[in-house]
Amino acid sequence: MLEKIDALLVEVQNFQSSAKDEIExxxxxxxxxxxxxxxxxxxxxxVPNEQKKDAGQKINTLKQAVNGKLEELKTSxxxxxxxxKEDLTRPAFPLELGSRHPINLVKNKIIDIFKSIGFAxxxxxxxxxxxxxxxxxxLPEYHPARDMQDTFFIEQNPxxxxxxxxxxxxxxxxxNNEPPMRILAPGRVFRNEAVSSxxxxxxxxxxxxYIDENVSFAxxxxxxxxxxxxxxxxxxxxxxxSYFPFTExxxxxxxxxxxxxxxxxxxxxxxxxxxxxxCGMVDPAVLKNVNIDSDRFSGYAFGMGIERIVMLLYQMxxxxxxxxxxxxxxxxxxTL
Ligand code: PHE
Numbered sequence: 001m002l003e004k005i006d007a008l009l010v011e012v013q014n015f016q017s018s019a020k021d022e023i024e025x026x027x028x029x030x031x032x033x034x035x036x037x038x039x040x041x042x043x044x045x046x047v048p049n050e051q052k053k054d055a056g057q058k059i060n061t062l063k064q065a066v067n068g069k070l071e072e073l074k075t076s077x078x079x080x081x082x083x084x085k086e087d088l089t090r091p092a093f094p095l096e097l098g099s100r101h102p103i104n105l106v107k108n109k110i111i112d113i114f115k116s117i118g119f120a121x122x123x124x125x126x127x128x129x130x131x132x133x134x135x136x137x138x139l140p141e142y143h144p145a146r147d148m149q150d151t152f153f154i155e156q157n158p159x160x161x162x163x164x165x166x167x168x169x170x171x172x173x174x175x176n177n178e179p180p181m182r183i184l185a186p187g188r189v190f191r192n193e194a195v196s197s198x199x200x201x202x203x204x205x206x207x208x209x210y211i212d213e214n215v216s217f218a219x220x221x222x223x224x225x226x227x228x229x230x231x232x233x234x235x236x237x238x239x240x241x242s243y244f245p246f247t248e249x250x251x252x253x254x255x256x257x258x259x260x261x262x263x264x265x266x267x268x269x270x271x272x273x274x275x276x277x278x279c280g281m282v283d284p285a286v287l288k289n290v291n292i293d294s295d296r297f298s299g300y301a302f303g304m305g306i307e308r309i310v311m312l313l314y315q316m317x318x319x320x321x322x323x324x325x326x327x328x329x330x331x332x333x334x335t336l
Contacts, residue, residue: 124169162190166207180212211299247280277304
């Protein structure tokens with residue numbers, strides 16, 4: 001009986017097929033209930049004990065050969081199935097690379113610039129209460145920003161509204177942290193304004209806040225100058241006195257854009273100067289509202305509209321383009 005094994009081993013090794021039913025027949029012939037291997041196991045029972053070990057080993061060799069062959073046939077028939085289904089010579093799907101929205105591109109640039117001088121990014125909700133958007137920022141009750149005409153109210157008494165500026169994040173951050181603090185708060189803001197090429201009811205701002213001991217207006221000016229140099233390559237700035245309820249003194253910052261081209265004349269209205277942000281020293285009344293000792297600490301804050309800056313950098317003329325998400329506009333930012 002055992003002498004048959006060598007011939008069977010050759011048979012197993014030589015068996016080749018990719019036809020499913022032939023493979024199945026092969027399996028049944030060797031591994032089936034009445035198959036060759038079971039015959040050998042039956043036979044093994046009658047083998048005298050002292051020969052059992054040798055006989056068992058031979059049978060086992062055959063068993064392994066059979067199982068190895070079945071495994072081999074299985075994987076090759078699987079891969080031939082894949083080959084039949086897929087045309088591997090077809091050109092691959094092109095991987096469409098998306099592009100970042102210009103608002104995000106510029107926002108990230110601004111964040112990088114301020115990160116390099118120690119500012120961290122902070123976040124706040126777009127739906128705000130009266131305290132964080134107005135009262136804590138020293139905005140008096142009769143301030144026009146509190147008017148229905150300017151603000152989208154969600155509920156009244158108590159007021160719940162869409163934040164009109166990112167300055168609300170100043171308050172939230174100061175309430176929950178101890179000085180020194182140096183943060184940048186980018187985000188969407190909402191104002192009840194007629195939509196035109198220059199204004200939109202939704203836009204983006206970046207707020208900056210720095211509170212520490214001995215922070216001065218000179219620090220503010222230096223920081224802004226560093227920023228305009230990094231972002232625009234322009235270091236000439238001027239600060240015009242202005243008014244915000246939450247800063248004292250307050251200023252508008254203009255950057256000297258120059259008058260080198262016709263576009264420069266157009267966007268600066270012939271002056272060469274461009275307004276880029278509002279800023280000032282945080283009003284001690286605001287510090288008091290968030291329980292920061294205004295005798296010991298002082299600080300500055302600034303806020304800028306991102307759309308305006310994007311329009312400047314990329315010479316875009318209509319703010320509505322940012323919200324229409326026209327793919328033809330977005331695709332132009334692919335390589336940036
Ligand atoms: N929140 C002001 C605005 O929306 C900008 C600003 C921020 C001014 C911080 C001063 C300080 O116009």
